[in-house]
Amino acid sequence: xxxxxxxxxxxxxxxxxxxxxxxxxxxxxxxxxxxxxxxxxxxxxxxxxxxxxxxxxxxxxxxxxxxxxxxxxxxxxxxxxxxxxxxxxxxxxxxxxxxxxxxxxxxxxxxxx
Amino acid sequence: xxxxxxxxxxxxxxxxxxxxxxxxxxxxxxxxxxxxxxxxxxxxxxxxxxxxxxxxxxxxxxxxxxxxxxxxxxxxxxxxxxxxxxxxxxxxxxxxxxxxxxxxxxxxxxxxxxxxx
Numbered sequence: 001x002x003x004x005x006x007x008x009x010x011x012x013x014x015x016x017x018x019x020x021x022x023x024x025x026x027x028x029x030x031x032x033x034x035x036x037x038x039x040x041x042x043x044x045x046x047x048x049x050x051x052x053x054x055x056x057x058x059x060x061x062x063x064x065x066x067x068x069x070x071x072x073x074x075x076x077x078x079x080x081x082x083x084x085x086x087x088x089x090x091x092x093x094x095x096x097x098x099x100x101x102x103x104x105x106x107x108x109x110x111x112x113x
Numbered sequence: 114x115x116x117x118x119x120x121x122x123x124x125x126x127x128x129x130x131x132x133x134x135x136x137x138x139x140x141x142x143x144x145x146x147x148x149x150x151x152x153x154x155x156x157x158x159x160x161x162x163x164x165x166x167x168x169x170x171x172x173x174x175x176x177x178x179x180x181x182x183x184x185x186x187x188x189x190x191x192x193x194x195x196x197x198x199x200x201x202x203x204x205x206x207x208x209x210x211x212x213x214x215x216x217x218x219x220x221x222x223x224x225x226x227x228x229x230x
Contacts, residue, residue: 043221
C-alpha cells in the first residue's frame with residue numbers, strides 16, 4: 001500500500017522556469033512532511049519541511065504548499081537552475097516515531113539550458 | 114565532521130552468502146535506521162533503533178537483522194542473500210523528535226550498492 005503518492009515520475013523544465021512536484025498522503029496521523037533532494041551517487045538530503053499547522057513554507061527558491069483537507073502537499077522550485085537537476089522525494093512521518101519516514105516514489109527533475 | 118558513514122560502498126554477493134553492512138554516526142544521535150532504495154519505489158524502511166539495545170522492524174524487515182550495541186554503530190546483516198535484496202542501502206540517523214509536528218532532520222549516509230547474483 002503506497003501511503004504517499006508522488007507525481008510526476010519525471011519532469012523537464014527550462015532554466016528559469018517553475019518546477020512543481022505533487023504528493024498525496026493517506027494516513028491522517030502524519031504530522032511532518034519533509035522533501036529530500038538526492039544527487040546521483042549520494043544519499044538524500046533534507047531540502048525543506050512543513051508541519052500541518054501552516055499552509056505554506058518558503059526557503060529561498062523552494063516553497064512547500066500544504067492542503068490538509070485534501071491531504072496533499074507540493075514542492076515548487078522557482079527560477080529553476082541546472083544545478084537543481086536531481087531526484088526529489090516527498091516523505092511523511094509521525095512525530096516521535098524514530099525517524100520512520102514513508103517516502104514517495106521520487107521525481108527525477110532535469111533543468112535544461 | 115564525518116556525519117553518517119557507510120561501508121562498503123559497493124559489494125557483489127552470491128546467492129546464499131551472508132554479509133554485514135556497516136553504519137556509524139558521530140553526531141550522538143539516538144535514532145538510527147536502514148532504508149533500501151529500489152527504482153520506482155522510493156526508499157523503504159528496513160529496521161530502526163531508538164537507542165542502544167533497542168531495535169524494531171520497519172516496512173521490509175524480512176531477510177535482514179540488526180543490533181545496536183553502541184550509540185554510534187548500527188550494522189545491517191543479510192543472513193542469506195537473495196537476488197531480491199539487490200538494492201542501494203542507506204543508513205540514516207537523527208535526534209529524538211520533540212513534540213507533535215516538529216520532526217527532526219534525518220541525515221543519510223552516501224549509500225551501499227549491493228548486487229546479489
